[in-house]
Amino acid sequence: MSALFNFNALLLVILLLICTCTYIRQVVPGMVDSRKDKNIFFGVFWKFARIGERLSPYVSLCCIAMAVITFVG
Template identity: 65%
Template sequence: MSALFNFQSLLLVILLMICTCSYVRSIAPSLIDRNKEGFLGLFFMSARIGERLSPYVALSCIAMAVTLLVQ
């Protein structure tokens, strides 16, 4: 089953994208910052979300991990 048709998998993919983009931007900011518009701008926006809402993203990752372990 694709991640697009399973809501929990879609949330997991979004959380992983936010965390990955934030990490890559902290290591090499030029990779993310050069594409602020268009399709690749999604990575820039994901990095911004990860930076600005990091406590909530971390809590979401913990909650997702617990739900995956319980299932």
């Protein structure tokens, strides 16, 4: 079953994208920042990085909750 039809898998993919984009922006800021206006595809990655930076406590709690749900379920 693909992530589009499984809600838990979709949430997991979104959380992983947020965490990955935030990490990449912290390590190599020019890689994400330089492409935020040039291409709509890479602009989405910049928005994921911004969400990870500004809402990091909530993203962390969601990651912990998804880990518990994945291990228990």
